Amino acid sequence: WAQKTVSGRVTSEADGVALPGVNVLVKGTTAGTITDYDGKYQLEVPSSATTLVFSFIGMTSQEVELGNRSVVDVVMSEDAKQLSEVVVTALGIEREEKALGYAVQEIDGSALTTVKETNVVNSLAGRVAGVQIKGSPGNMGGSASINIRGIRSVSGNNQPLFIIDGTPISNDNFNSDDTQGADGGRDYGNAAQDINPDDIANISVLKGPSATALYGSRAANGVILITTKSGKNKKGIGVSLNSTTTFESVMALPEFQNEYGGGYKQEFDTYNGQPIVNYAADESWGPRMDGTPVRQWYSWFEDDPDYGQLTPFVAHPNNVRDFFETGITSSNNIAITGSTDNTSMRLSYTRLDQKGVIPNSTMARNTVAFSGESKLTDKLTVGVKANYVGNSAKGRPGTGYGADAGNVVTSFRQWFQRQIDIDKLKNYETPDGLDRTWNINSPNNLDPLYWENPYWVLNKSYETDSRERLFGNIYASYQLLPSLKVTGWARTDFYTDRRDDRIASGSIPQDMYQEDVRQVREDNFEFLAQYNTNFGDNFSLGVNLGANSRRNTYQRNYNRTVGGLSVPNYFNIGASIDRPEITDYSEEKRVNSLYGSANLGFYNVVFVEASLRNDWSSSLPPENNSYLYPSASVSFAFSELLPSSSVFSFGKVRAGWAQVGTDTDPYRVYNTYTPSDNYGSLPAFAQPNTLNNRDLKPEQSTSYELGLDTRFFNGRIGLDLTYYNNISINQIIPLAVSGTSGYDEAIINAGEIRNNGIEVMLSGTPIQGAFTWDIGLNWARNRNEIVELADGLDNILLYSWGVTLNARKGEPYGVLVGDAIKRDAQGRKLVDGEGNYVRETNKVYGSVLADYTGGITNTFTYKGFHMNVLIDFQKGGKFYSVSNRYGTYSGLLIETVGNNALGNPMRDPVLVDEDTGEPLPNSGGILADGVLEDGTPNTTYVDAQNYWKNLRNYREEFTYDASFAKLRQLNFGYTFPKSMYKSLPFQSISLDFVGRHLAILWKKAPNVDPETALGSGNIQGFENGQLPSVRSMGFNLKVTL
Amino acid sequence: CDQGFEELNIDPNKPSEVPTSYLFTQGERALVTQVFDPLTVAEYAIHYPQYFSQTQYADITRYSTVESSFYPFYTGGLADMQEIIRLNTTEETMDAAAASGANVNQVAVARILKVWGFHNVTDMWGDIPYSQALLGREAFSPVYDPQSEIYPALIQELTEAAAQIDENQPGVVGDIIYGGDMAMWKLFANSLKLRLGMRMSEVAPDMAKTAVTEALSAGVFTSNDDNAMYTYLSAQPNVNPYYNHFLTRTDFAVTNTMVDMLKAMDDPRLAIYADPIGVDVPRDANEFPVANPEYVGMIYGETDAVSGSIRNQEVSFPGLATRAATAKSPILVYSEVLFNQAEAAARGWTGGDAEALYEAAIRASMEQWNTLAAEVGSPYQVTAAEIDAYIASGDVAYDAANFEKSIGTQKWLALYMQGFEGWSEWRRLDYPDLKPAPAAPAGMGIPRRRGYTETENSLNKANYDAAIARMGGNGLSTRMWWDVE
Structure with a gap:
């Protein structure tokens, strides 16, 4: 039973480097070995052997005729069909994907x-x-x-x-x-x-x-x-x-309304005979931004060019966008x-x-x-x-x-006055080192109330x-x-x-x-x-x-x-x-x-x-x-x-x-x-x-x-x-x-x-x-x-x-759970006799x-x-949006303006015929979309500010897909x-x-x-x-x- | 393969054993926080009986929210007291615990403070977990006991705890309220029993009478020196909670209800209770005295459109005696004891002179506020002559035919800053004649409770549902057992 020794080196076709760990087998027997770190191998083969088989993960297997050679060097190429990819598995062990009984997905670094x-x-x-x-x-x-x-x-x-x-x-x-x-x-x-x-x-x-x-x-x-x-x-x-x-x-900024400015009512209060903005209000239920000259917040700061001046009460539609830089x-x-x-x-x-x-x-x-x-x-x-x-x-x-954490965006999305000119805020400090903000307490107290200058x-x-x-x-x-x-x-x-x-x-x-x-x-x-x-x-x-x-x-x-x-x-x-x-x-x-x-x-x-x-x-x-x-x-x-x-x-x-x-x-x-x-x-x-x-x-x-x-x-x-x-x-x-x-x-x-x-x-x-x-x-x-x-x-x-x-x-x-508008058996929203939605608690909205x-x-x-x-x-x-909840509560978002079903601005006052109780044709307000407990449609208009403020108690309305x-x-x-x-x-x-x-x-x-x-x-x-x-x-x- | 693992898993950041005195200090502070700190449910308790009005965002005073959580009472001070009782009654820990006072005395004080905590909880929410509460793993979902059963149980606890006190043995250590004076704790237990007994006057007069007379014969407060006051310190975080509030906000002004009544009756406490107008940040209003000061109460429960147009300098904020860093919180005071004695006499439960006791109660209140004002450096003091004139005036004179009105009104005035008590006594006596918030939802009266937290619906549903069904709703208008219509 004669034997001879065969040796050689296996390298990769792609880059010529040695391939360690390649299986070398005498075809038709169990005799074989593995290449070392230099890609070298040495093998005793029976003299009857005619062929060596070289195999390696991810490479095309090769059968090499032995002939009379005692040195057989082999160059292996990657498996062209890529059908048998090598993947990295647990403990960093490379395995043929074909051999895995579970899913592994790879991302090449070049994609990143x-x-x-x-x-x-x-x-x-x-x-x-x-x-x-x-x-x-x-x-x-x-x-x-x-x-x-x-x-x-x-x-x-x-x-x-x-x-x-x-x-x-x-x-x-x-x-x-x-x-x-x-x-x-x-x-x-x-x-x-x-x-x-x-x-x-x-x-x-x-x-x-x-x-x-x-x-x-x-x-x-x-x-x-x-x-x-x-x-x-x-x-x-x-x-x-x-x-x-x-x-x-x-991108994806909210859609703000640009009709009404800061305040809680549509008339200006006066101070020393001059119309003033309600500086303490961090909401926009105020007067129309129609250009009326008023004392804006900055007019009380001595260092402002407009100190003591009345300036037009107008919209600044891009005030929030302008705040952000590139x-x-x-x-x-x-x-x-x-x-x-x-x-x-x-x-x-x-x-x-x-x-x-x-x-x-x-x-x-x-x-x-x-x-x-x-x-x-x-x-x-x-x-x-x-x-x-x-x-x-x-x-x-x-x-x-939390205002303490300094999220200025909370103010923009939830508590703000729409007429504010961002440029006027860029000077954020008075010469005395005090916070110079739009949300002052009052004309004679310029300390910030709820919101500091962003x-x-x-x-x-x-x-x-x-x-x-x-x-x-x-x-x-x-x-x-x-x-x-x-x-x-x-x-x-x-x-x-x-x-x-x-x-x-x-x-x-x-x-x-x-x-x-x-x-x-x-x-x-x-x-x-x-x-x-x-x-x-x-x-x-x-x-x-x-x-x-x-x-x-x-x-x-x-x-x-x-x-x-x-x-x-x-x-x-x-x-x-x-x-x-x-x-x-x-x-x-x-x-x-x-x-x-x-x-x-x-x-x-x-x-x-x-x-x-x-x-x-x-x-x-x-x-x-x-x-x-x-x-x-x-x-x-x-x-x-x-x-x-x-x-x-x-x-x-x-x-x-x-x-x-x-x-x-x-x-x-x-x-x-x-x-x-x-x-x-x-x-x-x-x-x-x-x-x-x-x-x-x-x-x-x-x-x-x-x-x-x-x-x-x-x-x-x-x-x-x-x-x-x-x-x-x-x-x-x-x-x-x-x-x-x-x-x-x-x-x-x-x-x-x-x-x-x-x-x-x-x-x-x-x-x-x-x-x-x-x-x-x-x-x-x-x-x-x-x-x-x-x-x-x-x-x-x-x-x-x-x-x-x-x-x-x-x-x-x-699952998100909270309060909601109560619905009847047909799924219609229920409204009470005052025109307000009926509340239901512990409603399951769905999973996040x-x-x-x-x-x-x-x-x-x-x-x-x-x-x-x-x-x-x-x-x-699902997700719940507090921004939309307060953005409507405080009258900032586009949803809070526009006309009601009667074709009148929803923020106009509710006007009711005293005899019939029916809304007058020129009435403002909002008609809540729903029915009374007895199934008849709601006909009672409610004041727009009350409507949106009340709506916050039905959090399902602010929960989205x-x-x-x-x-x-x-x-x-x-x-x-x-x-x-x-x-x-x-x-x-x-x-x-x-x-x-x-x-x-x-x-x-x-x-x-x-x-x-x-x-x-x-x-x-x-x-x-x-x-x-x-x-x-x-x-x-x-x-x- | 796990050598040393057990030791490694013992938390090095927190001790496994502490002296029970440390739990007393923490537990008392935690309970006081729930009853007096406006960051907790105490905010409702001070607004519903119309002591305070919100300057802006008047949502509490318009009754627009329903639910509040009582968990902080239980997981805070009540749990600490429960643990003190366990450590002082369990064989393995009793000896070590005794370093903070005799076991019996610690148990007694912990029981008394538990009663004080639980009665505040039940007075705000009605039926609450009591008999199965605080048992940890033994009952993660405790049943709600009817208030009609909780009150007798609380009174029983007070009787037993007072009897348990042994003044010859060491008093408790770590006690902020009485510094471990066990004689005072006995008086406090009896005075609290008097309060709880009287609370049942309308619904269970016999039980009420028994408790009241027992308490009086056992011995109650006899002067303002006996008052249970919680002392705040000048340094954070142990300062008066209103001091903290007014550092950054200006939400609470004194109500027009309060100011108008004080002015109408020429009540000399006005200057102590409230600041003059003209300042809009109360922390700055410490320049005394103001010449010809003017006081204006903040309108109560109005819409944002109305209250939002009122500037801070147009209304009166609470006075220094209520909001200085070291201004004390009254837990139970002599004047309340006297009002209760007056009422007991008026009801014929005792042989006392109702009118004399009523007048003594008013006098005690004035003197108590004098002390509180002086302690924080306020120069306002009510003089003896002013007290005499006040008591003699027609508005204040005791009306035996309607003692509920006389006592109810004067007690409400005296209980300023004690939101829980002021609210409860108004609900029981229905005096003074408070009007619901003008901007409250139509038909809604002054709240008679807070709703249970919705969290209970998640965590203890069956018992929560049963309690709501038994009480007739989880809303603000549901009445307490003792709040008879």
Whole structure:
């Protein structure tokens, strides 16, 4: 039985680099090996052997005749048909998509670098089936919320886990419940916005537990797996430049009325014989803006050119629009890559600058990314991935209703006088340093009453913040055997987030200064052994065994002055007149894990995979802190068994099942007392409002998914369908309980939430050739149902601001409930004898969750020209608009003017025939649209101001369908042919016109943008003083050297 | 794999054990906040009986909202008191708790303060969770007890708690109201029992008489020195809540109802109760005295079109004695005790001289306000001669034929700043003759309660529905059990 030794090297056709891990088999036997890191192999073969088979994921397999050779070098090419794409799966393991029993969708990094979002999460909008992004498109540096396949946890985190090069990174969002509910505060955004699009090579979205089970608890909501660029596969030195500049302007402003100015009645009051405006009224039920000369607010300020003058009382229709400025965003990236035989590296620097549309708001971000890898010996490889991100911002706008937070837009949308000339407000300070506002108390008291000059607020009571962050990993990998590799990683992500805020002396709220500093850190130590082998031609086996130790720490130091500042505008905690408010908080959690997975392939047609993981979490009671969960999936590429066809190119069915256990936040097991402010020298502690639970168990989610992946006409048409079902039980809920129990909430294990849905991805190339048109469509519907809550409980209150947000048994998550106009059996609105609507309480309006979401991408290329257009859409979902509620209450919006059914101005007085009680033909007022209890039509006109003020008690009237379709992104550009600059050192040059959030193509809600998220938590569906949405347009230039 | 995890999960930010004195301090402050701070339901209590009027946005005074939450009472001071009782009666914690006063004394004071809290809750909402309240995990959805059962239970609690007090053992520590003086707490318990007993005069006279006479024989306040006052401090966050309010806003002026009546009767308390007109930010109105001061009350419950045209400097804001940083809040005072004694005599339940007690009550009120004014540096003082003249005047003279009117009117004047009590006593006695807000919805009278929060519909539906059905509606016009038509 003679043998001979055959050796050789396998390289890639595309870039000539060595291919490690290639399977080399003697055809017809089980004898084989795997190439090493240099792509080299050595194999003893029987002398009878004639052929070697080379196979590698993503490459076309090759059979090579041996002949008499003892050295066989092979160049492998990528699988041209792309039918068997390689995707990045859990633990960063690259797998053939064909072999997966679950859905994974990828986004190439190049899709993110032309039209750039300052918060990269927004770039996912409309691109991935079943992934919903919610943001607030007017908020500089604001939050983007992301949900994959619906809401799984009643009150826990429903955001996916972000993993960059294997390192889990924090996507924390410290916005308070009130900020999320649009009741004030500033939106500082979610921490994943630190990910720099220029450094992303690829994003892989792992949607379901089957795909993510190996990541454990935190990945129950899916994983956004990001691979950053490296210097690998690029010989020599390369330099690339990417520069974008865009200009931002406000859009989707409310439709204001321009007939009546400030006040509560249509006649002017007089003061010393002169007509005056009602300066104290922050509403517009006043006199007609007919040019009558009156003493306007500024006429009382001695430094005003119109001091003491009567000036015409006229409309300024663009006063709100004129307040906003043109924003500028510029982003510049330079990246240098290089590699030698044993070492590769990439160094990238990005600078982002933004000037917001709100006066005095700016943001900047510096990102440095370094990636390096070196082969120290044949078997030992070490590497590092490190990212530094430095953010700073000034003047982030306040959000929501709270005037203390400085949201000047609340005034414009809800409490304003329509005649105000914005130019007159630009001088916001008197020579004596006092606030110079339109909302003065009276002619002889020029102090601000409710609303300060908006320029005063933005220029004097601004915030500043910064976040300095480092994340990445170092690793060492050792090839123990050709088929067995062990790797150890040390990973970290830590940052210091600092927020300083101030209220200037002389403002309406008491002057103050506060500092809020958080230190967040996560360290992971991970070990992974990977074993891959083939048994003969037709069986493959992969086994992974891993262990991870995780430690999370969080510290917060918050200080706020109390009782004012000792020296005006001395912004320092030391200036606190009374003892400052202090929060000193620290938190630590540890999770240890062991896990393993095995996958088996049969005849390259059937693939089976299974995994098992056990976690130990410090956040659960000792008796319940260890939990084990399995997953299994199967993939069947049935087209391999069919005769090859020019029509049907590929077909696969897949099925996956998984269970995931989830722990909770620390300190929910043992009860403690809540510190309160001292009373003089007496300490004060309160019985806590949350009742902890000594018997907590881990949450559990069980899911399955089924999928079909088909391609036709050599891949020109692709259709991918997925159905999934997920049931989450034993949820750890801070259950809102009746306060009469002595507690506001109690930590319990309860509930069952079901999500099921369909995801459809359709791709096609309708036109191919010199002009090519690619189209991609994704569409997803998720059905969510709260199947069960705690015993005897059918509702959990999530948030309340007039309207309540609830998890209610038998309904989808997040139903809005509140008061409404009562309706009769036929659905007609009921009106009482006074002409006012009849009120009904506790009406369920519907869920904030969308019925379906999706997006359409179109790519056109012709010679050097290219164009990408992304449209995304949402159907259904409710939200409540406080802006519209008060915008009509205070007579600002267009709805509050116009003629009534009699053809008279609705704001004219109601005139009634004293004898018949019927309205006179010249009567003003509004006839509420409805019937009396007895079914007869309402005939009683009510005063317009009373009508709109009363209408606020029926909040359903201000609750809208959040459906929209938006032109989310567009770029149109040209790649200059090399022939144009042969003598220059450039390798490629391209220039694009780029636009983001260009137009709301369709929406149902008036006056506001239905995208209203102010956080990435579970509180959604509240709009209140929304910052106007912003349209962004500009240019992108890419150059490589 | 989980070594050290249990210790790691003990919250380092909050203590697992604290002296019960810390809970007393917090609990008293929390209850007082609900009864006196206009950021809470106290805002309704001070406006409905027409002590204060809103200068702009007169929505409360036009009765335009219905629901308010009582949760802050329960999760705040009441829960703290419940915890004090638990710690002082549970074997494992009793000894440690005794560092803050004798177990029996702590339990007694906590019970008394619970009664004070609960009676304010029931007086605002009617039927409320009581017997199953504050039990945590044992009852997340407590039943609503009828007010007719709560009142006897509260009186029973006061009787037992007063009896439990042992003045020979250490008093409670951390007590802002009486500094742990157990003799005072006994007097307070009896005086509160007198108040609750009298509250039932119309609906359950026999029960009322028993409670009133028991309380009087057990011993009640005998001078203004006994008054239960809550003292605020000069530094944040322990300042008087109206002081805080007027730092940034000017929502509350004294009503025309109040000012007109004080002027009509030439009541010398006017200068203490209200500021003269001419200033529009009350915090600036501390220049005393003003020559020929003029006082004008703010019209009550008018439309924005009407009240919006009235400027701040045209109306009187509350006086310094009610809104200085350290202006005290009266929890239960001697004059109220005397008014109750006068009424008991008038009803023939005791042998006292109703007229003399009535006059003594007015005198006690004047003296009490003199003290409050002096304490905050207000120069206005009612002189003895003014008191005598006032009592002698025809408008004030005791009318034995209509003691409800005499006592009701004078008690309402004396209970200024005690919104809950002033409102309750007006509802019980129907004096003085207050008129509903002119701009209130047609046919709507002065509110006789607040509606339950809609949150209860979500969290405790069956019991909430049952209570509404039993009381006859969740609206503002539904009457208390003791508020007989």
